Amino acid sequence: MLELKNVSAYINKEEKVLENIDVHFSKNSVTLILGPNAAGKTTFAEVLSGSEDIKTKGKILWNVKDITKKKLHERAKLGLLLLYQNPVEIPGVKIFDFLYASYKSVVKKDICVWDFHEIILKNLSVLKLNEEFLQRNINEGFSGGEKKKFEILQMLLLKPKVAILDEIDSGLDIDSVKDIFQIVRDYQKKEKATIILISHAPKILKYISPDQVLLIQGKTIKEKGDIKLAKKILKNGYKEE
């Protein structure tokens, strides 16, 4: 589905933040990316999303097709969605207007506003959000939990083939974490989606069982494995070198 071949990433042209990344994310799979704080996990997510803040070398393939040159909004249209750890507030922009514009751009260009309204209501109920939520401005005055729910709402709505969830459990209470992972699991199964979970805390194994586990440390993928690797990290912690 999504493959990185010898990818390195730079910020400010000079500073290397990731190097020699080789990895494959297959269709209908869950990958867990673990690593200590400041190891380059969020940068990795940004590289996948196509952020223009980061320059990359190497190749990124989408179903064998080279998308290295594709920009942020083009990758979104392909079906790649990054759910941010700390999404930005945008005062004055109503959630409804934003989601409608985004849906038209990514999913269905000619959808009428009434049909869209129905679709969004269904997704709101999955997240136990009420309709008034749509009249709020993007992330403005949101609690930590509301921000995460809003990111998940976008996943349900835009139906990405590859969803990258950056620290989706941070700032949530235990019940909400359970609920959110239930929704993510259901989504993954139903859409046969590729899910990439990024976390610094291996305890999320409680909520989801990954097919692939990556350890990012020292600006690269230090170890690749399956659930056993995650369990090992859970037991021993990250050993800095």
Add this chain to the structure above:
Amino acid sequence: MATKKNREFPKGLNEDIVKRISDIKKEPKWMLDFRLESFEKFKKLQNPNWGPSLKNLDFQNIRYYTTGAEKVNNWDEIPNEIKKTFEKLGISQKEQKLLAGISTQYESEIIYSQIKEKWNSLGIIFETTELALKKYPELFKKHFSQLVPNSDNKYAALNSAVWSGGTFIYVPKGLKLTMPVQTYFRINTQNMGQFERTIIIADEDSEIHYIEGCTAPQYMTDSLHCAVVEVFVKKNAKVRYSTMQNWSKNIYNLVTKRSIVEKNGTMEWVDCNIGSKVTMKYPATILKGDDSKGTFLSLGLADKGQIADSGSKMIHIGKNTKSIINSRTVSKKNGSSIYRGNCRISKNAKNSHSIISCDGLVLDKKAKSYSYPTNEVANSTSMIEHEAKISKVSQNQLKYLISRGLSEQEASHLIVSGFVKPITEGLPMEYAVELDRILDMFVEK
């Protein structure tokens, strides 16, 4: 297409010019005297010593009276930028020529005359200001220049000396007009002029929504638009005055607007300034009667080379008076947006309340946004709340929207239209739709 058959009115300004204007209009002597007196005042008054510079305005290079066909004679003379905008707005060829000042006739003239017939039977007066002077001399004299004296400022004096066209409206007691009254209906050179004079009188318990201008750019070869507007809101009456100004970018737009509100009356200004090189406009509301209310909502866009200096004056005189000022400006490139406002609650205006917010949005590093408010409260039972904020569209905000499949332009458009929504949501549908397209062009890099 119009031909160049008209007698050319000479450029420049002197006493003789003022007399000729009055002569062409066959005015009564008092109006000629008023014009001449105004001209003397104009010569003595100085440009304001604050705000944008007006020193490049050459009064001798302007034609102070025009008949439509003199303006522009050929489609080829219209700047490409304006033609492009017409196309993007989806304006018909016929209308394009009209807005460009080439054509003087408009199909809706017929619709307008039918509406006018109906209004006449209800006692509504809706005339060009010249015609109102002839047909309703007493009503005219009772209101003309009563709110904006010719000594008010240099440009009010200039308008008083050379005014042409504009609209005169009288709404009789108790009559509530549900449909907005639009100058757009009868667009012609007479009320799209440079020196128009507009008077609106809403008698007791009446209601009217008046809309002037249009969102499409209006081209004018001369560089000055200098209007005076006077609005009289009688007891329990309500007037909403909406303006869409999109003059071409060579124009100095210097307008004096004022209203007086009697007991329990309501005055609402919605003022959108999109075009022109320099705008200086501060619509004033005098809340004279007890329980009267004033609202001022404004939107200003300042693109490359533009200065939009605008705001409002709210003068509270009556008791329990309320006012709201909400100004939103957006600047890009080296455009400057300035909010300049004044709210005064006088000693006798007990229990009065004013809420002022002026927010500026800048789209890039070079864009400028300023705020110069003056607020005074002269009694202890009244209150003014003031809030001012200048924000910048951040790269992170754009990035977030773009990561959801929007192009950079779509993302900027979404942010800007959200920002101005509190102002634009009060506009009639067709204006709001067209304004949205203008915003889309505005955010284009």
